[in-house]
Amino acid sequence: MSQSSIVAIVMPKWGLSMEEGRVNEWLVEEGARIAVGDALLEVETEKIAGTVEATDAGLLRRRVAEPGEVYPVKALLGVMAEPEVGDAEIDAFVAAQAAALEAAAESEPEPRYHFVEVGGRRLRYADRGEGAPPMVLIHGFGGDLDNWLFNIDALAAGRRVLALDLPGHGQSSKEVGDGSLATLAATVVGFLDALGVERAVLVGHSMGAAVAMQVAADAPERVSGLGLIAAVGLGPEIDAEYIAGFVAAASRRELKPWVERLFADRALVTRQLVEDLLRYKRIDGVAEALGGLSRALIDAGQQRIGLVATARASRVPVVVIWGSADAIIPAAHAHALGDAARVVVIDGAGHMVQMEAASKVNAALLEHLG
């Protein structure tokens, strides 16, 4: 048998900052028949806890990773192979993988983030993969480009993917001007200009989806597709209490319950996730930025921005993706665009559906916008 019939299960890279992960437990036994999408192991990083899902089908022959141990990204966690592959061959495969990982560790890593000046503001962005048209990922209110940590590398397998921090967010400048959707949309167009991108598929989450729709309205020639995830702008209802609570929270104890509302599975809200958000919220200018943006988004407990007609007028492919258990914006809004969009509602996922059901969201984006 050749080694091509041996399939490696490796430590995934969930986002740009992930360097290693701790294996908490195996969810499958050696000898189990694995299907694509099966949950294989539970892994915890500094940022988040998650499940490693099978990307290939096969027979699990070897559980290499030990529960409780920490492994670098791309480290071999397990081996799948058909019964006719001998144990000696698998031993050799495990040894070769370890040697390859060691060699790779000695080469220069590429920079995780870049910065570009747009309209007097410094924007941080990530740039992965190659192939046109690029996909641009736009995070939501209070988020940053790491909200795409489970998506960016999978989406970048066959094309260029850019993810930016909007003004007022992440490591971009914190000044947001009037905080209006038009300002944010103009920033995204300026971002495309600065990077020399003619046309792009825009994928936005929550407020970022509203930004994507506004760009499609203001500069339709720049947009070749829209991915709208748990979008702002498709109906009046929104959890205004969440927005106010998130903006006001100044301590871990105050913030954690609000962050938990974003997820259907609250166990995903780790200490580090809350700490990272607190660190962001403490930066000079963030309180003013979030205050300004929230006033632009919400009035008297309802969404101020209606973009249904705008999105319906768009002539590019549109896919709307929602988690059925979204506690911030109701999943019923997924159908607001009628036959103008493909709709994918993912059962049991919350507002951060791109993190909670990453592989399904990635598959939907690639299927409808690929």
Add this chain to the structure above:
Amino acid sequence: MARKISMKDAINEALDQEMTRDPSVIVMGEDIVGGTGSPGEADAWGGVLGVTKGLYAKHGDRLMDTPLSESAYIGAAVGAAACGMRPVAELMFIDFMGVCLDEIFNQAAKFKYMFGGKAQTPVVIRAMVGAGFRAAAQHSQMLTPVFTHIPGLKVVCPSNAYDAKGLLIQSIRDNDPVIFCEHKNLYAHETEVPDEPYAIPFAEANVVREGGDVTIVAYGLMVHRATEAADRLAREGVECEVVDLRTLSPIDMDAVLESVEGTGRLVCVDEASPRCSIAADVSAQVAQHAFKALKGPVQMVTPPHTPVPFSPALEDLYIPSAERVMEAVRATMVA
């Protein structure tokens, strides 16, 4: 990913950014420029360990080298604060506080109270604390409890570069006198620090490690001993929660009580002398407010009640070690 810088550089950056933001921020102390009359800016020392190096070149006369007279310049800083400036005075070693204590605990700490709330004293006094520097009994003390004892003073003691920058910015913006304690053995310690200015609110403890078996409360250098102990104990199956107090006055007892209510066991680690220490204070408050949650005796890990020894061998024994923290954790689990 933010860049990693040392605690020394984080303190320098906080001073630089606040001086840039607010013209009323001034910095004064012994040799903080490098000796008035030294030939050039480039060779200026920037303080005894170089924490303020480079600031004179940017902010000029808003940094002042003072005479070797703590009562004179701490008094001047307190007076300038009462008159509308935001002085940051560097006292070099906290051990020298005795020379100028009246200006701190009888004047700065009392103005707001005695003048009917009309006077503000937004002064920050930075000072090095802690042992392990082979600097003997007069340059090695952890006098945090002395200042925590006095109403009207705020007391801060960061354990890392990120906290040092955010807490120093908060100290400068705060309208009350703040004693800002910098552990000299943490100056070189590096963590990720955003390049933008940010403020960490007071009385907001940081849970640096979660665990369900035993709560370890610490601050300053002892946070690192506590996390080392917790990491080693985790391999034995004991999960410790480590709470970094960050500020001692005001203190975030809610975070401590919340943790102890989860674990039922408490170890307090303090580099200060044991009597009337932060460890003793936290232990007493837990006994008072969370007695029913406790499953075993509260343990304190402190130095012995002696001056800091000059002998390196004895000094190493004096400072609480990870091993002693581990013993204390085990002692809480006996009952």
